Amino acid sequence: MTSDSYKKILLLRIGILLVSLIALAFAVSAANIYAIVPAALFSAWACYYLHSFCIKRFTEVDDFFEAVKYRDFSRWYAENRGPKDIRQLHEGFNEVNRTIKEMNTEKETQYLYLQKILEMIDVGIIAYNLHTGNVLWANDSLRKNLDIPSVKNIRFIANRKPKLFRELLQADHPRETSVTVEAGSQKNKMLVSNTVFHVGDDAFKLVVLQNIEDTLNQNESDAWKKLLSVMTHEIMNSIAPISSLAETLKSNVQGAIDKPDKHPLEMEDLHTGIESIKKRSEGLMKFAKTYRSLNKVTSLNKSKIRVSEFFRNIDKLMYPSLKAKNIEVDYKVEPPDLEVKIDVYLVEQVLINLILNAVDACEEKDDARIVISADRHVDGNVVIGIADNGRGIPEEVIDNVFVPFFSTKKKGSGIGLSLCKQIMLLHRGRVQIRSVEGEGTVVSLIF
Numbered sequence: 001m002t003s004d005s006y007k008k009i010l011l012l013r014i015g016i017l018l019v020s021l022i023a024l025a026f027a028v029s030a031a032n033i034y035a036i037v038p039a040a041l042f043s044a045w046a047c048y049y050l051h052s053f054c055i056k057r058f059t060e061v062d063d064f065f066e067a068v069k070y071r072d073f074s075r076w077y078a079e080n081r082g083p084k085d086i087r088q089l090h091e092g093f094n095e096v097n098r099t100i101k102e103m104n105t106e107k108e109t110q111y112l113y114l115q116k117i118l119e120m121i122d123v124g125i126i127a128y129n130l131h132t133g134n135v136l137w138a139n140d141s142l143r144k145n146l147d148i149p150s151v152k153n154i155r156f157i158a159n160r161k162p163k164l165f166r167e168l169l170q171a172d173h174p175r176e177t178s179v180t181v182e183a184g185s186q187k188n189k190m191l192v193s194n195t196v197f198h199v200g201d202d203a204f205k206l207v208v209l210q211n212i213e214d215t216l217n218q219n220e221s222d223a224w225k226k227l228l229s230v231m232t233h234e235i236m237n238s239i240a241p242i243s244s245l246a247e248t249l250k251s252n253v254q255g256a257i258d259k260p261d262k263h264p265l266e267m268e269d270l271h272t273g274i275e276s277i278k279k280r281s282e283g284l285m286k287f288a289k290t291y292r293s294l295n296k297v298t299s300l301n302k303s304k305i306r307v308s309e310f311f312r313n314i315d316k317l318m319y320p321s322l323k324a325k326n327i328e329v330d331y332k333v334e335p336p337d338l339e340v341k342i343d344v345y346l347v348e349q350v351l352i353n354l355i356l357n358a359v360d361a362c363e364e365k366d367d368a369r370i371v372i373s374a375d376r377h378v379d380g381n382v383v384i385g386i387a388d389n390g391r392g393i394p395e396e397v398i399d400n401v402f403v404p405f406f407s408t409k410k411k412g413s414g415i416g417l418s419l420c421k422q423i424m425l426l427h428r429g430r431v432q433i434r435s436v437e438g439e440g441t442v443v444s445l446i447f
Helices: 002-030 033-069 084-120 140-146 155-160 162-170 213-258 267-296 307-324 344-361 416-426
Strands: 123-129 135-138 177-183 186-199 202-211 303-306 328-334 339-342 369-376 382-388 430-436 440-446
Touching: 002 033, 033 084, 123 140, 140 202, 155 162, 162 177, 162 202, 213 267, 303 307, 307 328, 307 339, 307 344, 307 369, 339 344, 344 369, 344 382, 344 416, 344 440, 416 430
Parallel strands: 328 369
Antiparallel strands: 123 135, 123 202, 177 186, 186 202, 303 339, 369 382, 382 440, 430 440
């Protein structure tokens, strides 16, 4: 419609110009000065008329393209004044603007939708330009997991946390890889994977980081439940032959009592049977004592207590044995009125267990020292630490110390640290260990 109207008006003006030029040519050929002047003026007007028509349209189109160039789609072109073809042209411009604004709105909606999804998921995501290091995208989960602020360039991470930068962002993880990430005062197990993609001439690296610490804890808790079920089954299996043997011996004794001539009692068999019951009972008692503590840890009786008072109770309990071993113990609480809501009995059991472990680690040290501290971190968590300057834990076994029944001690059952972790999980807390062989160990209880 617009092009047809434009063509008609353009042809009309070209026709007027052509007629004026023909008239001028006839006037010149006739050498009639009175005809030449009007024809020349008319021809000049026709030229101006055609020129102004074309220029005006070109100016409108150029103005529109200028707005497109600078992405200014907010302009509105008048549709109710001016020549018809101009009005139609303006209608076309406005329609283009409306379409582009709708597309931009839809794109912004999709972007906000994607942004909200990425912010809500508990998976850290960062994408950055491989050449410039400029961050294209990083969500809150990543900043939380890595304990970093909002950054515009990954060089900030490279400067502030070079080890973390090398292990997570710089290293290549084409497949999901388990990495222990140290962020702030905490160490967490993370699954890391990355990929490189191209947009035009630019190459970007996308890194995905998933905190699996809670998942591992949940899996471990489920494993404990299964373990207890297995142990119950094993105990029942141990009781069954004892019960059967006791029943046989009872029958033999009863037969000897009722009919001594027909069923004489073999004292050697009786002694052997009773000895078997005794040995199996002792083994079962030892077995039951080992696992009895696990069955008790199913619920909490929490109360708020001052940590300083809690430490005083621990000190009264542990002082005689620590003094006998000539081990110096320091208690530190910051701030002094720090409080924590815990099951006092269970956490006391955890602390005693950890202190005894520290004592064992320091048994060959002349200047043995244990520091028991408590403070509140910036994230609001209360952290109780037990640090010693003992022999430390070898790097190759430190990841296994919480595994049930794993022990590096000759007389250890492998239950102590597992039980500690189970109690902390019930408190929705965590246990973390840092150790340097030959220098000492720090165990942190994070509430």
